[in-house]
Amino acid sequence: MNTNENRPPVMSRRELVASAGAFAAAGMIADVVAKADAVVAGVEDRATSIKITSVTPFPLGSKTLIKIQTNHGITGWGEISQLPPKTVIALLESMYELLDGENPTRVEYLWQKLYRAHRDFRGGAFMVHTISGIDMALWDITGKLHGVPVYRLLGGPTRDKIRTYPSAKAVKTAPGMPFPYSGDAIDVQELVKRVKDARKQVGPDGTVMFDCHCQLPPPILIQFANAIESYDVLWLEEPAVPGNIEVFKRLKQQIRIPIATGERDRGIWEVIPYLQNNCVDILQPDCGHGGGISQLRKVATLAEAYNVPLAPHSILSFLGQSASFNAVATIPNLLIHEFYPSDLQGVLHRKWDVDKDGYATLPEGPGLGCDVDEDKLVKLSAEIGMKYKWPGAHYKDGAIADY
Ligand SMILES: [Mg+2]
Structure with missing residues (x-):
């Protein structure tokens, strides 16, 4: 039997000092925890009482x-x-x-x-x-x-910068406004020339994209796609009216250039048929069309599961662009982002920039990273606010055209 077992434990000086330190540390920890609790309580109050x-x-x-x-x-x-x-x-x-x-x-x-x-x-x-x-x-x-x-609230950034187009090394061309396709060779040759010119513009190491704008009937689209294979086009965009899965499937079988679409598809429910039917290669959700930041991230996750990259569409001003950048800053499967600078005549002040190669910095918060000059906005809204015209595309012969 150990005779020392009923004695009070004897502590060395070192142990005593350590123990005193531990008590002091415990006191400090309690203090820190109390302060943290107060902060958390404050945040909770602030976040839960905001209306x-x-x-x-x-x-x-x-x-x-x-x-x-x-x-x-x-x-x-x-x-x-x-x-x-x-x-x-x-x-x-x-x-x-x-x-x-x-x-x-x-x-x-x-x-x-x-x-x-x-x-x-x-x-x-x-x-x-x-x-x-x-x-x-x-x-x-x-x-x-x-x-x-905002991207800090969405899991944090998955990248340091966001590649955008158009830039000196990445351009997109298109058929132009609707015109009737006769099926004549000259029609296809004219389209091929647009791609050829774009390739010349960016050089052999640049990126060329083609936006079909749903304007090319499938037989012409197939001829055209075959004729431009040597120009190394990154994607054919909107080859058919959104949602027509059977047409997309048919085109996918006959075209070797990657197919992109998504700017007019809203939310996860309109995107998933393309993925399930394996008939697009690149998805192009628009933050302003498809349900905002919340849906853009969900679409990215669906696409990630199918190993499909995102090339978000955008004709948004700096404000909507900031929102889209916050979303794509957090996703793993970004290819490139569309971007046309628009400060709405000095109304918007973005907290990010785009370099000469087309790379955007991440928006600096807090929030979306875009300030609004409300005085200028009120004036501009009074000036142009209610002006609006439905596009209403027609062919030359008066028939209704897709666009
Ligand atoms: Mg487009």
Whole structure:
């Protein structure tokens, strides 16, 4: 039996000092934990008590910027793309019933609430383009509330920069406006010349893309695609009207150039048939058309599962572009991003830049990384806000054309 077992333990000086340090450290830890608790409690209070107090549309012709305000003084901005301004204003006014007083940081919940609010209205361009702008604004608020770029809330960046086009080494060409295809050889030769010129422009190490704009009937498209194989085209975009899976399948069987589409497909539900039928090589979701940042990331994940890269479409201003950049900054399967600079006559100030090779820096937050000059916006909106014309493409003979 150990005779020492009932004695109080004897500690060496070193142990005593260590023990005292441990007590002191424990006190410090308790202090730190208490402070952290206070911070967490503060964040929770701030994040859980924030409420939407208004949504204001600023129509600018074929796009509308929207401002969502909150009771915490934090404002979020979004961009609604391509819709007639009268329609956007009416839709927003009606949909605000679903947003009034809600917590803007519940982005996914509010996306679902808007999308599924009426069983007969689910989906479609008018609803989803509008939700896309709202989704951007909600992410903007959430990023600003937490003081970080939105991509930090989406899992963090998977890349340091984002490749964009057009650039000095990457260009896209197209058939031009609709014209009737006779099937004559000259029609195909004219299209081939466009590709040839584009290749000459970027050089042998550059990137050439061709946007069919759904304007080429399949027989001509197949002839054309065969004729341009030697020009090493990265993709043929929108070879057929979106959603016509059987046509895509037929084209995929007969064309050796990669096929891209997706700028007019809304959300995961319109994208998945292309993937399941293995009839596209590259997906091109648009942050402003397909459901905002929330859906763009989901589409990227679906595509990732099928090993299909994303080349997001964009005709958005700096604001919508910032939203799309925040989304693609976090995905693993980005190929290239479309980008045409548009500050809306000095209204928008982006917190990112694009270098001479077409690489964009990640947007600096907090929020989306794009500031809005509201005074200039009000003036511009008063000037051009309600001007809108439906494109209504026709062929020369008066027939309706796809575009
Ligand atoms: Mg296109």
